[in-house]
Amino acid sequence: MRNPGLSKTYIAAAVIAAYRLVKFTAVDGEVTPAVAATDKIIGVSDRVNAPVIGDRLDIWRSGIVEVEYGGTVAQGDPLTSDAVGRAVVAAPAGGANVRIIGHAEVAGVLGDIGSFMLAPGSMQG
Numbered sequence: 001m002r003n004p005g006l007s008k009t010y011i012a013a014a015v016i017a018a019y020r021l022v023k024f025t026a027v028d029g030e031v032t033p034a035v036a037a038t039d040k041i042i043g044v045s046d047r048v049n050a051p052v053i054g055d056r057l058d059i060w061r062s063g064i065v066e067v068e069y070g071g072t073v074a075q076g077d078p079l080t081s082d083a084v085g086r087a088v089v090a091a092p093a094g095g096a097n098v099r100i101i102g103h104a105e106v107a108g109v110l111g112d113i114g115s116f117m118l119a120p121g122s123m124q125g
Helices: none
Strands: 007-012 021-024 030-033 041-045 056-060 063-068 078-081 087-089 097-104 113-124
Touching: 041 063, 041 097, 041 113, 078 113
Parallel strands: 007 030
Antiparallel strands: 007 056, 021 030, 021 041, 041 056, 063 113, 078 087, 078 097, 097 113
C-alpha cells in the first residue's frame, strides 16, 4: 500500500539501497544511510538503488511510503533505523531518546517491504 506524498532528489554520499532510511550529511543536498536510532532520520529512499557515491536519488519526505523492515514489526509500531537503514521498532531504554520516522501501516518481518506513515519525530523511553 503506497500513497506517496513529497519526494525530493538528493545526492548520495554513500551507496544507498532501495527502501532504506536516510539522514543528511554535513554537506547541503547530500544524504547517507541512517545507521542508528539516534540519527536525525529525514526520509526513505525510493525503489531505485544509488549504487555509486554521487548518484542522484529520490527520497520520500512525506506520505504513506515503503521501507525495508529490519525485524518483526506490528501494525502501528513506531519505527527507527537499524545499523543499515532498515526500519525496526523504536524501543528506547528508560530516559533514553531515539528518533522515529513514523508508524507502521502493516506488519512484517526481516526483509519485508512494508508501508508506514512518514512522520519524523523523537521518542523517549
